[in-house]
Amino acid sequence: MGSVRGCTPYPGEDCACAGRDSFLTSNLYSNMLKMETEEEMKKISVVTDNHENKTAVDHGVGLIGSQKSLPGTWKHKCASYVLALRPWSFSASLTPVALGSALAYRSQGTLDPGLLVGSAVTVLAVHGAGNLVNTYYDFSKGIDHKKSDDRTLVDRILEPQDVVRFGVLLYTLGCISAGCLYCLSTLKLEHLALIYFGGLSSSFLYTGGIGFKYVALGDVVILITFGPLAVMFAYALQVGYLSASPLFYAVPLALSTEAILHSNNTRDMESDRQAGIVTLAILIGPTLSYFLYNALLFLPYLIFCVLATRYTISMALPLLTIPMAFSLERQFRSQSFVKIPQRTAKLNLLLGLFYVFGILLAPPGTLPKL
Secondary structure (H helix, E strand, O other): OOOOOOOOOOOOHHHHHHHHHHHHHHHHHHHHHHHHHHHHHHHHHHHHHHHHHHHHHHHHHHHHHHHHHHHHHHHHHHHHHHHHOOHHHOHHHHHHHHHHHHHHHHHHOOOOHHHHHHHHHHHHHHHHHHHHHHHHHHHHOOOOOOOOOOOOOOOOOOOHHHHHHHHHHHHHHHHHHHHHHHHHOOOOHHHHHHHHHHHHHHHHHOOOOOOHHHEOOHHHHHHHHHHHHHHHHHHHHHHOOOOOHHHHHHHHHHHHHHHHHHHHHHHOHHHHHHHOOEOHHHHHHHHHHHHHHHHHHHHHHHHHHHHHHHOOHHHHHHHHHHHHHHHHHHHHHOOOOOOHHHHHHHHHHHHHHHHHHHHHHOOOOOOOOO
16 A cells, blocks of 8 residues: 555566656656757857857948948049149149239239139149140150159059049030130130130140150240240230230249249159150250259349339349249259259249239339330
8 A cells, every 4th residue: 555656566567667667767858858959959049140140240340341431432532633633833823823813903903803713723724634644645655653753653543544534624624614714704705715725735735746845845835834825814814805014024933933844854854865755954964954943043033123123122022032942953953853843833832922912012003014
């Protein structure tokens, strides 16, 4: 009676009890295995989900990173386009525009700001396009190399087709701006077209087409384009007619601008000779190039001294830049041509600004032919 739940002492009971115990043990073991298997599957599922989430997050970060890098890429591209324009040389086109406008103001007593801005945009667009044409043809002819000042195409900063497209865009902008100027000014269309397309053709033919630069005529082109032509363009737009008087006042700026080009050509004398091109600096040699550079630097100051002593003291303002001119003379004499074109361009800008201020400050009627 005491073994109700155990095996009874009846015959055959021992085998039945043993079988039942074995069945229970087997079920218990199966359940335990099943539970362990489910736990393992849960762990694997959690690890897989975490891995997928991490991959998705990493992928998202990559996308975000690429999106964030796009503005940086465009910023670098825009900076490359700006550098290809050689903005340090823009003083050669801005100061003649300012001078021509100042001469018109002194002559007429009025100044149209719209025409001033429009003429500056037009001249800058043509100047920038001319610089790009120069870059393209110098690279195509093998003139630019790793040690050149302009390595836009040599270092693959831009591709040749990028330079071509940008140049076409700037020439188009210049033509559109010139058309707008015709609508705003009283200058005759044929006179505007003569000056504008004369400047545009010069900017292209300096290295493109005929390539005046390669046959020792580049200095003449620059002397005319960034002197009398640019000054006359700004002056005629303001007053509405052509006049010879701005040509005289353009001489000091034209000489200073030519000094920029001559310093650049003297620096590149050896590489230009190896490339098979001929510049004025190559024709006259290092010694005469030094004397020519000095003449281009200091002749404008001689003109300002004459104007200041004979007409008005305000024309002595550009003389404040003489120390910079002597510093450039010493650098050129020592044949240390590093950054000398850029420094000459800086002198050109300051001299031009003081020249413009001197004209604006001159008492009415004191300047000749105005």
